[in-house]
Amino acid sequence: MGDDSWRLQRQTTTDNLCWACTGVTGTPGDWWLYGNVNVNDGEWHHTAGVYDGSKYYLYVDGELDASKDTSGTMSISSYPVLIGANAQQGGREFEGLIDDVRIYKRALMDTEILGVMSGGGAEYPLASGPVPANGAIHPDTWVNLSWRAGDFAVSHNVYFGDNFDDVSAGAEGTFQGNQTLMFLVAGFPGFAYPDGLVPGTTYYWRVDEVNETEPNSPWKGDVWSFMIPPKTAYAPEPADTAEAVDLNANLNWTPGFGAKLHTVYFGDSFDDVNNAAGGLPQGAATL
Numbered sequence: 001m002g003d004d005s006w007r008l009q010r011q012t013t014t015d016n017l018c019w020a021c022t023g024v025t026g027t028p029g030d031w032w033l034y035g036n037v038n039v040n041d042g043e044w045h046h047t048a049g050v051y052d053g054s055k056y057y058l059y060v061d062g063e064l065d066a067s068k069d070t071s072g073t074m075s076i077s078s079y080p081v082l083i084g085a086n087a088q089q090g091g092r093e094f095e096g097l098i099d100d101v102r103i104y105k106r107a108l109m110d111t112e113i114l115g116v117m118s119g120g121g122a123e124y125p126l127a128s129g130p131v132p133a134n135g136a137i138h139p140d141t142w143v144n145l146s147w148r149a150g151d152f153a154v155s156h157n158v159y160f161g162d163n164f165d166d167v168s169a170g171a172e173g174t175f176q177g178n179q180t181l182m183f184l185v186a187g188f189p190g191f192a193y194p195d196g197l198v199p200g201t202t203y204y205w206r207v208d209e210v211n212e213t214e215p216n217s218p219w220k221g222d223v224w225s226f227m228i229p230p231k232t233a234y235a236p237e238p239a240d241t242a243e244a245v246d247l248n249a250n251l252n253w254t255p256g257f258g259a260k261l262h263t264v265y266f267g268d269s270f271d272d273v274n275n276a277a278g279g280l281p282q283g284a285a286t287l
Helices: 110-117 165-171 268-275
Strands: 004-012 017-021 032-033 047-049 055-060 063-069 128-131 143-148 155-161 175-179 183-186 202-210 223-227 232-239 251-255
Touching: 017 047, 017 055, 032 055, 047 110, 047 175, 047 183, 047 202, 055 110, 143 155, 143 202, 155 165, 155 183, 165 223
Parallel strands: none
Antiparallel strands: 004 017, 017 032, 047 055, 055 063, 128 143, 143 183, 155 175, 155 202, 202 223, 232 251
């Protein structure tokens, strides 16, 4: 594609790979992602560059070599795609062997790259790409869950609850129904948990992909989770029970759900601090 769109190549002065998409956010220097794995070792290597609209990924032999956040739309090039050469700049031929080149019109997941590397296709039967992301902290008492459908899915069995084992087992109270839409609202009147999600609670959800014409259906999905932050302050810095703390260290914390002001107590007696009351509140989550 030349130098004005995407390219996956060996770095000029090292034995590593680099991956770039012209036009994404930042200066030209920000367009590059540099790998760390030595690919000039006389062995065959499977390599892949992925851009999903928010992040770069560079894989070598199915393992993530490097990644970084970015955004924006890659430029469209008027130059043809060449394998082992640069259509825009002559004299940039690849010195080595290249086999089985594939270009996809969507960003592949790591599991799909493993499938391609093993000689199969990029078809992936499971639901993926959960929103909120797995393990995320979700700052609201309602949520719109969404996901990417498995490649064979016609409909989706959705499970949601506050107990991992129940969701994993598909317990009756967690099943939200079979649906064709790829989203589920919870924590809102008329939907699951109509009284709202509870601060300080971790919720779990799972999507099984269904296609009655496929003998392997349904495909049981992974259990994903997100947490509604507690109303109390959390994630202190320095961490709880930390030792060898700098005498001039600042105290920082993440505000509890919905908190606007904070009253801070500090001392060298657990009981005194634990039983303290009153005091002037402050707006900053630092001391």
